[in-house]
Amino acid sequence: MRAEEETGRVTLAQVADEAGVSVSTVSKVLNGRQDVARPTRARIERLLELHGYRRAPGSAGEAPLIEIVFHELDSLWAMELIRGVEAVAKANTAAVVLTESGTRHAPGPEWLDGVLRRRPLGVVLVFSSLPPEVKHQLRSRSIPFVVIDPAGDPEPDVPSVGSANWSGGVAATRHLIECGHRRIAIITGPEDMLCSLARLDGFRSAMGMAGLEVDPGLVAYGDFHVEGGYRHALELLGRPDRPTAIFAGSDLQALGVLEAARVHGLRVPNDLSVVGYDDVAVAPWSSPALTTVHQPLREMAEAAAQMLLSLRDGGNPPTRLELSTSLVVRKSTAPPPEDA
Known part of the structure; x- marks a missing residue:
């Protein structure tokens, strides 16, 4: 058993024993491998959640990547968010992975398999919420996540950055x-x-x-x-x-x-x-x-990425951060016509 696969509460060997599978099968589930039958995967996931399994941060195989997930990339505000995450990633010698998946409420199931294989430093989700099972799968692999401008009222345990x-x-x-x-x-x-x-x-x-x-x-x-x-x-x-x-x-x-x-x-x-x-x-x-x-937008993305790295390093940043907005007056407003 490698030290990075121990949590102090349960080891992969214990999970494997309870699930009736090999340690390598449990490891495949943790690493997002596809060659595990769905019922077996579900049984292992339930046991990981039951025991509160967490992979130690900085485990072998972690990629120096910050992943940012959109439901659509074809927008001007998306570029501002990307620039914000890129600035923080560059300062921390990391790269940025862009993913388009799902709807504005949650990423698609195919994304989860991919991110578990990639093992990034963390994930920034835009206009997304996360189902409970997805939250657990990310947390059990010690992949922190932060939501930017969530589509709904974020749950207390979901770190998020928004604006006023x-x-x-x-x-x-x-x-x-x-x-x-x-x-x-x-x-x-x-x-x-x-x-x-x-x-x-x-x-x-x-x-x-x-x-x-x-x-x-x-x-x-x-x-x-x-x-x-x-x-x-x-x-x-x-x-x-x-x-x-x-x-x-x-x-x-x-x-x-x-x-x-x-x-x-x-x-x-x-x-x-x-x-x-x-x-x-x-x-x-x-x-x-x-x-x-x-x-x-750029500052929101920077704050989300910084929060992500803080979580990865064991920090305790605020769960909800809201940045201020301001009015910029240009040429498209004026008093109404006199006859209006």
């Missing part, structure tokens, strides 16, 4: 109100994502604090993509009582709003004000330059 989405929603809406707008629409993100709902709650709170009612017809749930912003904005701007301002829950959706305004023959910001969210690299270069809420 509610405050960002308040700041965006308050800015439009201070410009003089009263009919303000919002195109937030998906209904089943915590960040979307928090930005919407911030919008509602700012409207309420200003004594303004929220028209349910001016609330839309998008998908954080250009197409979603365009589609919803076409509908909103086609109303006879169209809004004079739109708060888009992402910069990509805001770009879709700008195109929908053009299709309707509206000038931004003369006829319509638009606020985005994220402050991705394209925001200052849109036409007009986009007023938006700056979400510190």
Whole structure:
């Protein structure tokens, strides 16, 4: 029995004995090998969980990699997160592995087999939550993980890094109100994502604090993509009582709003004000330059990677870290038309 395969509570030999298999079979399960029958794998996993098995950090075979997992890589904010993780990895002489898997809620099952074989220093998951069995499998191999901007309310034992989405929603809406707008629409993100709902709650709170009612017809749930912003904005701007301002829950959706305004023959910001969210690299270069809420994406990724390495080294970082957001005023907002 190698020292790195001992936990002080149970050894692989003990697990193998209880499971009625060889030590090498247990080792194959721990290393993510595919040549173990599914019922046998499940039996071994149950015993590992029952005994609270943990592989010692720094075990032989650990790769100097930080893995970052997205459900989709084709986005501007993904690049900011990648740069943040890369900066921390480089400072710690590690490389970065990018993986696209599953839905925005959890990575696919095929990813787990791969990560157990790769044995990275740790895993950063974006817009993901983890089923209990996945959490245990990662922990039993001493592969720490951190979730960035989780899709739902993260469980207390899941380390996560997010941003002040509610405050960002308040700041965006308050800015439009201070410009003089009263009919303000919002195109937030998906209904089943915590960040979307928090930005919407911030919008509602700012409207309420200003004594303004929220028209349910001016609330839309998008998908954080250009197409979603365009589609919803076409509908909103086609109303006879169209809004004079739109708060888009992402910069990509805001770009879709700008195109929908053009299709309707509206000038931004003369006829319509638009606020985005994220402050991705394209925001200052849109036409007009986009007023938006700056979400510190790169800093969030750096914090997640640092938290990951702290966990790997036996540290006790905070379970939940939330970074502040700020409003960046550019050229896409102005007072409403006098006849509005």
